[in-house]
Amino acid sequence: MDATNATADDAARTVRRVVDRIEEAAVVDREVLHAMLSATLARGHVLLEDVPGTGKTVTARVIAEAMGLEFTRLQFTPDLLPSDVTGSTIYDEQAGEFEFAPGPVFTNVVLADEINRAPPKTQAALLEAMEERQVSVDGTTYDLPDPFLVVATQNPIEQEGTFRLPEAQRDRFSVKTSLGYPDFEGEMGLLERRANRRSLSPSVEPVASPDAVRLLQTLTEEVTVDEKVRRYIVEIARKTRADQRAEIGVSPRGVQRVFEAARAAALIEGRSYVTPDDIKRLAGPTMAHRIVLTTEATVEGIDGTAIVRHAVNAVDVPAVAPGPDDPEPTTPSGTESAAANGDGPDATSGRDATDPHGGATETDRREESWHGE
Secondary structure, X not given: OOOOOOOXXXXXXXXXXXXXXXXXXXXXXXXXXXXXXXXXXXXXXXXXXXXOOOOHHHHHHHHHHHOOOOEEEEEOOOOOOOHHHHEEEEEEOOOOEEEEEEOOOOOXXXXXXXXXXXXXXXXXXXXXXXXXOEEEEOOEEEEOOXXXXXXXXXXXXXXXXXXXXXXXXXXXXXEEEOOOOOOHXXXXXXXXXXXXXXXXXXXXXXXXXXXXXXXXXXXXXXXEOOHXXXXXXXXXXXXXXXXXXXXXXXXXXXXXXXXXXXXXXXXXXXXXXXXXXXXXHHHHHHHHHHOEEOXXXXXXXXXXXXXXXXXXXXXXXXXXXXXXXXXXXXXXXXXXXXXXXXXXXXXXXXXXOOOOOOOOOHHHHHHOOOOOO
């Protein structure tokens, strides 16, 4: 991809090559993969929540490999210290002075594996890195590599030995999604790939480079968002704050992250502008994890996805006309985009509709009995 005259179509072709390369090694629902890549191009971070063994680690690693990025896996444990993440100052006896020893966070893609098995103090060690792309140790600030992406995995909080992520930590993630179990054909494909290799873990050759990723991130910043679409984002966020089931709704930071991820999603589709359907498709992955529920809603089994779904359905979809040189965008109707509303079996989670973690939930069944206005 030529940096001097790269277009949205060039970016889309590059992303398609990356997606194809990732799918050579990992079975990931396309919607989930696009959400993760949207966060990457938007200079955001990804939180994956799922039970062990669903391919979270492999997916994060092959994304880094396909993009030619350096990758480090950091296993979070109850005895992990903040300095084990960021690095520390050590004394060099030969030089007779203190020097900084960088921690594993100094890389392009950090896999914070099972982040909720470490205590909150250690989890918080990533906050500055995620927000400012830097770490401060003993009064000195050190810049992190560019690009920089945190892919954190966590097990469901009901599992033994887990800590709930603090609200401030969750709010730093652009996208939260779930891989779920692959369908029957997906698991058969896993076995076929395992039979054709001699290593335990799959790996892929890069089809992009750090320079290409930086260019994609720059092109993302140039995607336009009509004022009506911006208003649409803000109205959805404000609806979540007015919902009686939410103690805290989507934050202003969350509004910005939705805006950024939607621009990346448009670029992945080869467009230089955002449509309302981009917002609907990403509303759940970008907003639901930012919502703090009331005690009553938690007891009733309501989750953030239900509140986002209610907000999306309650806000009128704007009619947005493309520019004179752009193709006609798709304007979703109130019943369209099941992926955004969580009404399809593989909408945003990539889950098999028949597995115990997918399909209709108790939250869905209680949704109609709640009135959030």
